[in-house]
Amino acid sequence: MELSKAKNIPPVGEGSGQPLKGTCVDLARGVHGNDGLGNRNLPQPKLKVYTDDGIGLIISKLNSGQVDTIIATGPLTNLARAISRNPEVLRYIKTLYIMGGAVFVEGNVTPHAEFNFYSDPDAADYVLNSNIPIVLISLDVTHKVNVTERHIEPLKKYKNRLAEFVVGVVEYSIEYHRAYRGAVGAHLHDPLAVAIAVEPKLGSYEWLSLGVDCTNRRGMVQVMSGTKNVRFVKEFDVEGFLKLFLDRIGGAIEAIQNL
Numbered sequence: 001m002e003l004s005k006a007k008n009i010p011p012v013g014e015g016s017g018q019p020l021k022g023t024c025v026d027l028a029r030g031v032h033g034n035d036g037l038g039n040r041n042l043p044q045p046k047l048k049v050y051t052d053d054g055i056g057l058i059i060s061k062l063n064s065g066q067v068d069t070i071i072a073t074g075p076l077t078n079l080a081r082a083i084s085r086n087p088e089v090l091r092y093i094k095t096l097y098i099m100g101g102a103v104f105v106e107g108n109v110t111p112h113a114e115f116n117f118y119s120d121p122d123a124a125d126y127v128l129n130s131n132i133p134i135v136l137i138s139l140d141v142t143h144k145v146n147v148t149e150r151h152i153e154p155l156k157k158y159k160n161r162l163a164e165f166v167v168g169v170v171e172y173s174i175e176y177h178r179a180y181r182g183a184v185g186a187h188l189h190d191p192l193a194v195a196i197a198v199e200p201k202l203g204s205y206e207w208l209s210l211g212v213d214c215t216n217r218r219g220m221v222q223v224m225s226g227t228k229n230v231r232f233v234k235e236f237d238v239e240g241f242l243k244l245f246l247d248r249i250g251g252a253i254e255a256i257q258n259l
Helices: 054-063 077-085 087-092 115-119 121-128 149-157 161-181 189-198 238-257
Strands: 069-072 095-099 134-137 203-212 221-224 230-236
Touching: 054 077, 054 087, 069 189, 077 087, 077 121, 095 189, 115 121, 121 203, 134 189, 134 203, 149 161, 149 238, 161 238, 189 238
Parallel strands: 069 095, 095 134, 134 230
Antiparallel strands: 203 221, 203 230
16 A cells, blocks of 8 residues: 555455364465565555454444445455344445356366365355355456566566566566466456456356355355356456556556656
């Protein structure tokens, strides 16, 4: 937030340290670096956590009408706990965009499961079946998008900390995917969820009835018969996304450069 020099920074709440059941699965350090940000070694921010009750913050923002859209880019533990603590919030969620799951493709943690759903399958299943209007952005589409060195090359002309951070974190991801996934670029999973929320026309959709296996095939998305509860993004405008992503990031970097 501080690197981007954002104004009107929203409050940040500390979330859950453990899934609904069992203990935390620590699988992401290799993917995102020891600091979670491509080993960019950012200085400690001056911005402080607003509250240690991130779940309460979700509830208050929804019930007050300040928020009606949620973009979930991690395990769904916090949201599941918010709904369980105060079911009234269900009335105020207009759309929930979830980055998670592998529906018709192989997972990235096990052959069956994607990281977010694998980390807390009980929360994922609970949220999917909470009668919230859900749009699911899964590995089915995120693995179709590859950001390469060519895409970020124009950002290297800028000499500010935000530019160096963005280039560095994407380069780390590109190298990880090349070394461990055999991919030609980085799959930027979470930005796709944000992009769909910003520009819904980037996706094509199909209504499905989905649940999540919480037992033998932990985190596996189950396609079922019955009431269709999820709007699944089945195709994605890759070039449209890359243009939106790079224009927004480049615009923010250029704005700081001109300050």
